Amino acid sequence: MDSRVSEDADGNRALVYDLSNIQRGVRDCPHCGHTMERLSSRLSVRTNEGYLLDSGDNEAEAIAYHALGVAGLAMSTLYRHTLLPLISKLSGELHTRRLERTLKSHPESLICRNCNHVIRRK
């Protein structure tokens, strides 16, 4: 199953086995061609999805300050340090929860390591 036919320079065809990929039924992503992994193994690793690093860029705050004064600075600071990380964390958690639901109804589902494309399988 995990083999592909490849052609070398001389035109000879040979079966290439992907030995790093010996899980049953694992295949390549139809979108980007990267190796997919089982959704169950993805979700067994807890990730901080949605975690956002502060860019340290103060430009937005400076612009807000000049445009709106202290109130603008306060709003900009609130947005960047409270709302933005919150929204980002929430959407990451929603994404994970959706994947967990998919896994429950389709235990053999695969997910792409590169583009997160999901193939549902029972």
Ligand SMILES: [Zn+2]
């Ligand atoms: Zn992909």
